[in-house]
Amino acid sequence: EADRKECTQVTHVHEWDPGSVIQAIDHYCRNKEWAMNVGDEKGCILDSVVSEVNPATVLELGTYCGYSTVRIARLLPPHAKLITLEFNPAVAAIARQVIAWAGLEDKVQLVEGASGDFIPRIKEQFGVKTFDLVFLDHWKEYYLPDTKLMEECGLLRKGSVLLADNVVCPGAPDYLEYVRSSPRYESRYFKSHLEYTKVEDGLEKSVFLG
Ligand SMILES: CCNc1ncnc2c1ncn2[C@@H]1O[C@H](/C=C/CNC(=O)c2cc(-c3ccc(F)cc3)cc(O)c2O)[C@@H](O)[C@H]1O
Numbered sequence: 588e589a590d591r592k593e594c595t596q597v598t599h600v601h602e603w604d605p606g607s608v609i610q611a612i613d614h615y616c617r618n619k620e621w622a623m624n625v626g627d628e629k630g631c632i633l634d635s636v637v638s639e640v641n642p643a644t645v646l647e648l649g650t651y652c653g654y655s656t657v658r659i660a661r662l663l664p665p666h667a668k669l670i671t672l673e674f675n676p677a678v679a680a681i682a683r684q685v686i687a688w689a690g691l692e693d694k695v696q697l698v699e700g701a702s703g704d705f706i707p708r709i710k711e712q713f714g715v716k717t718f719d720l721v722f723l724d725h726w727k728e729y730y731l732p733d734t735k736l737m738e739e740c741g742l743l744r745k746g747s748v749l750l751a752d753n754v755v756c757p758g759a760p761d762y763l764e765y766v767r768s769s770p771r772y773e774s775r776y777f778k779s780h781l782e783y784t785k786v787e788d789g790l791e792k793s794v795f796l797g
């Protein structure tokens with residue numbers, strides 16, 4: 588189980604390595620302008636789940652500026668692949684720069700488009716059979732339809748892990764109800780706080796049982 592050990596990061600800001608990119612974004616969003624990155628507190632839980640799963644294939648829904656993309660990709664084993672979907676081209680362009688600054692381009696495939704259009708095409712277009720880990724952080728009302736779509740497209744296998752951000756704030760009630768009541772998932776809530784605030788939020792980790 589992903590434990591909640593204190594996640595301390597010592598990074599050297601003198602070079603653009605993933606840690607310094609993460610630190611720079613967190614510093615800016617905490618002190619200058621709030622933004623909807625998963626952030627450092629929930630980010631540590633994300634880190635522990637990624638490390639525990641040690642995935643060869645990862646799907647991220649909702650790249651935004653690439654903060655969580657960098658957090659995940661920096662922990663991936665060699666040859667592991669992260670596909671991240673983002674349908675806003677302006678935002679995708681920013682994410683590409685952030686991923687490049689972190690030096691993680693060769694681990695990340697950023698695809699511009701909507702999840703609903705791409706999920707059915709991932710198998711044949713990207714040669715991925717199933718995903719070991721899926722990070723859901725896009726529009727909250729799409730968590731459930733996209734999860735059902737991934738099931739239907741055979742993108743989940745016994746043991747695939749879904750990790751969903753914001754299950755409390757803004758909330759994804761229909762998704763939570765589904766993964767917590769379905770016999771096909773083993774679900775667990777990791778209590779935390781909304782990025783850069785004291786408001787409660789958390790991540791739901793759901794293991795697909797096949
Ligand atoms: C159409 C669904 N498919 C999609 N396919 C691909 N990309 C998608 C999709 N949806 C949205 N996106 C992209 O993902 C990003 C959207 C993320 C939505 N996230 C939130 O709304 C969110 C919102 C909050 C929040 C919390 C409290 C507040 F007071 C205000 C905001 C906190 C978070 O951590 C969040 O993740 C954007 O870049 C958008 O262009």
Ligand SMILES: [Mg+2]
Nearest residue numbers: 625724752753
């Ligand atoms: Mg989020």
